[in-house]
Amino acid sequence: MNPFQLDIEGLENKARSIRRKIIRLNADSPAGGHTGADLSQVEIVTSLYFRLLNCAPDRVTDDTRDIYIQSKGHAAGGYYCCLAEAGYFPEDWLPTYQHNDSKLPGHPVRQKTPGVELNTGALGHGLPVAVGLALAAKRDGSPRKVYVLTGDGELAEGSNWEAALVAAHYKLDNLIVINDKNKLQLAGTTESIMRTDPLDKKWQAFGFHVAQCDGNNVASIVETLEGLKAQGQPNVVIANTTKGAGVSFIAGRPEWHHRVPKGEEVELALKELADV
Amino acid sequence: MSNSEHFATVMVQCFIDAVNKGVDLVPVVADSTSTSKIKPFTEAFPDRLVNVGIAEQVMVGTAAGLALGGKVAVTCNAAPFLISRSNEQVKVDVCYNNTNVKLFGLNSGASYGPLASTHHSIDDISIMRGFGNIQIFAPGCPRECKQIIDYAITHEGPVYIRMDGKALPELHDENYQFVPGEPVLLRQGKQVVVCALGSVVHEAVAAANTLKAQGIEVSVVNVSSIRPLNRDALAHMLGQSKHVVTVEEHNVNGGLGSLVAEVISEQGIGGKLVRLGVKDGDYAAAGDRPYTRKMLSIDSAGIVAVCQRLVSEH
Incomplete structure (x- = not known):
């Protein structure tokens, strides 16, 4: 059971709070950050950790807990802000992000940070490991669900499609892949660098049940994820998002892939993200 | 067999x-x-x-x-x-x-x-x-x-x-007990220490037998445990002779040859090291096992020749 089970308004408030944390965390980072990627996934991780996931800070070793894997490991900052908001570790860890000897390094490390399930950072690793976790749960008759969040640029990594074959072959309907489809990657638009569209047809061809949602709208995410049924196929949810969502001067701008807010940008962003 | x-x-x-x-x-x-x-x-x-x-x-x-x-x-x-x-x-x-x-x-x-x-x-x-x-x-x-x-x-x-791909005979009797990290002394001799791992250990043992018949006494050490490794125990075995030969069906860079070189230099042991295996910058030859091993001098005849040369130089 999820310990929060927030309603839509509660999730929206949490998402805003997490966004404010993301701005401060990146502003305090001595080594830059992935602000755009952090912001695009906020509603997805918020919906998972505050409503959907059967896991809690006091159950991080429970064998039946649901597993969330942050395959787009470069958005560790956003992930950390969500975990801190949910109580997995003290919020005063956040200003140490990417500092020397921090428990919050630039990509997730499960040996360092409570709540992190898998060390990622090299792309295309989350889905194959999620397949193994889902397979183990199936064989044990466990109610566990395995969620894995990928970027859309990340889908150029071939290991994802090897794993997709295996997931469908073994009928892993306890596996839910979420593509944070923000349409931007390091060097520009995903469309211009390596096209993934039509993404839904690709997943369908690989044997997945495909759903789509507005990935920056908690109501849309919750409705879509809660509507998934175990029916002998792995699931993918294509979450259409905006990179840098929530802050007007970051949203949709590729230069914010590896940029952090500085000076008056911090105050401007926090002002936009204030509770109404 | x-x-x-x-x-x-x-x-x-x-x-x-x-x-x-x-x-x-x-x-x-x-x-x-x-x-x-x-x-x-x-x-x-x-x-x-x-x-x-x-x-x-x-x-x-x-x-x-x-x-x-x-x-x-x-x-x-x-x-x-x-x-x-x-x-x-x-x-x-x-x-x-x-x-x-x-x-x-x-x-x-x-x-x-x-x-x-x-x-x-x-x-x-x-x-x-x-x-x-x-x-x-x-x-x-x-x-x-x-x-x-x-x-x-x-x-x-x-x-x-x-894991080697060919059927291999036993090196040990039923009293053998594997201990992680421990190199195993299979033959004892003072003139050369031959270190090997995997299937070429058999080549090293055959070479030692041939050399013994010629009056040349060599040790054979099976380094089957690469990590963990009791480096002191290996250093002690290496220190028994002026000459060390490593034998591996592997590139001499980064494998057993490099490992033994590290132990020799870190422990300050004297003597000369000859690393047999795939040479720097090279690949293994395409051919059957006897041919490939002959090309790399990691067959028993190759090991014998190297040991003879080392001993004759002194």
Whole structure:
């Protein structure tokens, strides 16, 4: 059971709070950050950790807990802000992000940070490991669900499609892949660098049940994820998002892939993200 | 020889025994059911094997996930593809995540001889030594192989086992007890110390026997445990002679030759080192085992010649 089970308004408030944390965390980072990627996934991780996931800070070793894997490991900052908001570790860890000897390094490390399930950072690793976790749960008759969040640029990594074959072959309907489809990657638009569209047809061809949602709208995410049924196929949810969502001067701008807010940008962003 | 056995056969029996003892062991293969000789296992436990098809990256990633899900995951496929194709999965999903995965590199070295260099793994030890926390073993005979595998299955954490592809006879009698980290002195002699691992240990022993008949006394050390390694014990054995020869069906860079060079220099032991194996910048020849080994001077005749030369120089 999820310990929060927030309603839509509660999730929206949490998402805003997490966004404010993301701005401060990146502003305090001595080594830059992935602000755009952090912001695009906020509603997805918020919906998972505050409503959907059967896991809690006091159950991080429970064998039946649901597993969330942050395959787009470069958005560790956003992930950390969500975990801190949910109580997995003290919020005063956040200003140490990417500092020397921090428990919050630039990509997730499960040996360092409570709540992190898998060390990622090299792309295309989350889905194959999620397949193994889902397979183990199936064989044990466990109610566990395995969620894995990928970027859309990340889908150029071939290991994802090897794993997709295996997931469908073994009928892993306890596996839910979420593509944070923000349409931007390091060097520009995903469309211009390596096209993934039509993404839904690709997943369908690989044997997945495909759903789509507005990935920056908690109501849309919750409705879509809660509507998934175990029916002998792995699931993918294509979450259409905006990179840098929530802050007007970051949203949709590729230069914010590896940029952090500085000076008056911090105050401007926090002002936009204030509770109404 | 009558008591020769394929390591893969030994491996599969270890798996069967482990499951019968209650170990939740899951083999993961990449279409490598014949390579791993896994049929007795699938006959005993029809629903346990995971076959991901010809896809090494997801083989290793899936194994890591199975391990995180509580299983003892063992991957079984040809060493060259395991090491090279899924290199980053081994590094990240297995080693960095410290998952309970045992990687079996089958038909390692130049076991696939005539199939040429795509099928040779002459870099696996050097690559695994570059990863922080994985234990690394290279058994030389069936008894040692069984004991290493039994140990690996009970050890919590990543293990790589370099498995030769040919049936090999025993090096030890039934009193042998594998101890992780310990080099094993198989022959004792003061004039040269020959260190070897895996199937070429047999070449080293044959060479020692030939040399003894010629009045040249050489030690043979089986370094089957690469990590962990009792470096003091190895240094003590190396320090018994002015000459050290390493023998490996592997590149001399990063493998046993490099390891022994490190121990010699770090421990301040004198003497000259000759590293036999695939030379710097080279590949193993394509050909059968006797041919390949002759080309690399890692057959018994090659080892004899090197030892004779070293002894005659003094």
